[in-house]
Amino acid sequence: MGRRILGRIAAAAFGFLLLLSSVHSFYLPGVAPRDFLQGDDLAVKVNKLSSTKTQLPYDFYFLNYCKPKNIKNVAENLGEVLRGDRIENSVYTFRMREEQSCTVACKVTLEEKDAKNFKEKIDDEYRANMILDNLPVAVIRQRRDGITSTTYEHGFRVGFIGNYAGSKEGKYFIHNHLSFRVMYHKDPETESARIVGFEVSPTSINHEFKEWDENNPKVTTCSPNTKNLIQGGMAPQEVVAGKDVVFSYDVTFKESNIKWASRWDTYLLMNDDQIHWFSIINSLMIVLFLSGMVAMIMMRTLYRDIANYNQLETQDEAQEETGWKLVHGDVFRAPINSGLLCVYVGTGVQIFGMTLVTMIFALLGFLSPSNRGGLMTAMVLLWVFMGLFAGYSSSRLYKMFKGTEWKRNTLKTAFMFPGILFAFFFVLNALIWGEKSSGAVPFGTMFALVCLWFGISVPLVFVGSYLGFKKPVIEDPVKTNKIPRQVPEQAWYMTPIFSVLIGGILPFGAVFIELFFILTSIWLNQFYYIFGFLFIVFLILIVTSAEITVVLCYFQLCSEDYHWWWRAYLTAGSSALYLFLYSAFYFFTKLEITKLVSGILYFGYMLIASYAFFVLTGTIGFYACFWFVRKIYSSVKID
Template sequence: MAADYRLTLSLWVLLILCVSLTQAFYIPGWSIKSYSDGETIPLFVNKVYSDSTQLQFAYSELPFVCPPSGRKNGLGLISGSNVALNLGEVLRGDRIMVSDYQLEMGKDEEVRYLCSHKIDRAGMRRAQEIVKNGYVAEWILDNLPGATSFVTVDKRQKYYAAGFKMGSEDLSPTTGKPRYFINNHVTLVVRYHRAPGRDGNQGKKVIVGFEVYAKSIEAVNRDASGLPENIHDVRNGMELRMPRNTTTTISGDTHTDFSPEMSEHYDDSATLTIPYTYSVYFREDENLEWANRWDLYFVNQEESSNIHWLAIVNSVVISMLLTAAVAVIFMRTIRGDIKGYKENGIEEGKLKIRARKGHRSPRMNSAEKGGLLDQLDADHDADLSSDDESIEDTTGWKLVHGDVFRSPANGGILAPLVGSGMQLLFMSLGLLALSCFGVLNPSFRGGFISVGMALFVVAGAFSGYFSARIYKTFGGQLWQKNCMVTALLFPGLLFVTTFILNLFVWAQASSTAIPFGTLVGLVALWLLIQLPLVYAGSWYGFVRVGSWTHPIKANVIPRQIPLQSWYTKSMQGVLVAGLIPFAVIFIELLFVFKSLWQDKSGYYYVFGFLAVVSTILILAVMEVTVIAVYIQLCSENYNWWWQSFFVGGGSAIWVFAYCVYYYFHHLHIQGFVSMLLFFAYSFLACTVYGLLTGTIGFLTAYAFVRRIYGAIKAD
């Protein structure tokens, strides 16, 4: 016991040290780009997104922004040309394009004209919709997203929020109706630092910050070149409103109507011209190094570190209580039971049992008098009465030793599910490890999804291996069929769901929609790479390695399971057991959900905390499953195979319930398609989580059952 507690204490100390190390270790990018004075810096436009909807749109495809001119910049890039994207960038809705904005290192521009774009009434309504829904734009300079700067509550530190507002909304002082203003002027502030090493000695600079400040400037009071008279004193904004003078004929007379309501129904040929300008300022920042330039995007997360520590303390307390419970089960209860059996004796691997006085076998209670089961129980009782030794009564988990390794119903489905869970576990551990060591970082745009897809495909070999071995352990013979089910079941669910959702997103012309070519590429990855890997793993696991052997053979005739308590029944047991792992992670879920659904432009980057909480979660799932299976076996219920899988993944039900709560209490998502995307993606995420934790629970329960019944057999 003392050694076990010392090991547990050492594990917690190691995990806490990992938090410090993972926070300190950071790989900011793949290479440092330095610029000489006067060198062209390309600016890329990406997409617009909003907290009130799940639909994103490519910035360059908006009907009210300046279309690309197609001219070359100093680096030979043509404005309007698309930038090659990796798989992760495509799946997250990025659509990066070279812009017409001209920036030269160290050269300030107080105001510069970009274009005047004429839009019709449909374009104006589109612009109003974008402004009304609070869309923000993402521009990219030197791989940094353009950001709006803020200060912390105590005003001691500055931090960034990626993106800038496309416009603003207010109420008309006369009519009380909403008015919409488009931000047609941006002030770009580029913060730089002296380049390290030889480039710095040559006078080159590196970019350490990119800030965008947007404002709305009216179209009137401009000079011949389209520039406003005074960029610093703006009295009126660029309102998204068509001219109100609408001409119609009444009784042969020409009548001019200035009613706003009339203008909404007439004069569809009217247009609105929006002039676009920008300013550029370069400012040196001596306090910020290039290697730390992403820190400003994470200051807000660092401010909440106390809450993260609270989540870890909460998880550690729950895990310690579970560890104590498992220690009692192993060290006192089970060891005492096995010791009693060792003293009373075992004959040919079967426990010699003396029935209690007045106690009848479950089979006898359920069978009709004079039946076959009655005769078998009578013969069994006769064998017991012939034994002159005094043997203690046997109850609980010991009674089901002859049925505990009986193959479960629908084992041909359970084996592929466990195989898919191992595939997801390999992928998740790989992503978490790479993130903690800084390989997957915000400067590697789309890297998390791209690497995750690669790990998932490669892990197909693990999926096939574990699925085939479990399938053969259950007595299956058609391993090729099991291989196909393993390769197609879960990936097929993901693909079909994504494809159906994509149809809705396509109809909205959103950049969130996955292009058809990308869908074809995903199918090729699935069928041409993953499926052969699953086949190879299945062949090796089924043919070369074979099944796991059980310490006790199953009886020919199964026992009847007695009436179960409410907490040992399937659904109730899963809900009760799943609540404990959910309690371990629900605080950290707040930050994950906020990053995913509210701060779409933000980056979740406290992977050190996430790694610790994930480790404690795995321990909690393992310990909860052991306790639940032990209670079930003590109730003489030997159908633990599926139950252990459901108990391990039971917290996924609570996570999905929390998603529903989060949607109605924290989000302001509008529209049917956005609601559908939220709940569909939440369901898929909870399915992934449930498969992963369910697999952990299943394998833990299998090891536990083999251990305790193997100990009885050995004694």
């Protein structure tokens, strides 16, 4: 009967996955090299308008740019939609290795609303993003410190504010001319070439024309013979309502020695490896310090305690025992709200599995930046399928606590954490929707996420819970007394609040330097691809959380306080509090967000991240302490 039910649940989950694959594209796109011959068409795609000041992406055509007759959306995966990417076709078309000089794209008339939108986006320092052969457009940035090394910025600014012709007040000017440069690597044996770079230099030019012909547009400010358009005396294009704006572009091609496999290096050289190595060394120092403390406890104090306890022979000597052995009759007593603890531990296992597998995929190169949206898609799908382990670990712990309402426990495991996250996400998405941003998740994608949750994750949690309850109960190494022992008054440094807050400092200290780069990549529109460093830091986080919890748990038991279950979880989990405080510090020192909605979005998303970090580190600390307590009490003779 049980196998039949499991089979039906698994079939239903698989059916939901097939249904969703037809509704939404969840694949991780593979990026293969493309060979172009001279004269082949190259189509530039437009992406979103992004700003680090507002963190609200907009569709490229939110502004009155040149539009093709038929705007087509490129197939997107789940991760691209969640990140606010909207990739569409454009009027910018090239031919491989055929240069174009001052090609007119179109003429638009700025209405009052269009001029207002341009001015707002220039004020908020928005950047327009484009893509050619899956490479984002980059702008060469000149360093102010005099170093000649080349650095890049993602996308080009919509425009700028400046003075012209003696005006006292700053005026708004639009970048209406784009000078593209395409780098290619030529195959020495064939005539084919691969695109390895895509740069742009934006310029503002007040184009002039006598009579406008849509079929053969010409402007007097430049001609096909113009080699250098950016010359002195060119008036910039001001943003004025009712004025015509002509958009133009030119294209040059340059052969490069960069190979196709290394073409993303330009975008990934923004991070300094020396700082990452400093982060690793800093974290390793913390781990060595904690490992020394754990070794001292295990090798000297703990082994000496076990030897002394096992040598006690008379009853009088046994009555005089002190320390952690004294609470052997209560140390495995079920804690208050044991069901809630089981739910959080199961959820932590789910997050841990998702994080570990995602990092392994990233290390193997499956989630590189060229797989646009792949990282987010992988995290969502792995979270869904890790529901099996969440149900299993939660039910095994619940059975050990002699719980009887296993169905209620399973439902809480399946709905509590995702429900809280979905509620937060829904409110934040409503705020983004109110700002008419493309970052708002569409209703269809929201429905797909709910279907993934209810159609796959929830059934897998029930399957895992069923398998966990079929396993034999975890036996305690010592018997629990019927009457609980009174906990003596604790010293101030062993009070729950103080010890919990102290316990979170070292795990956070092991990761806070790498956390800076993660926040920078998320909120300052940069690529993060140093997953090797991140994986090492993640391993250090696991070791640090486990060791600090074991150390403080041992001190707690030695002071005859046997309420260690929740304390172990909160000790490592308190590092999330420091993560949130650091995110607030980062907000006020590194970001230039001024809008209320943008600030709410930042702290809302960081609160979600901190909550997930709390559940992850808390579960690591709990299982480390659980193993430690069972180990030491199974090593002594208890009469």
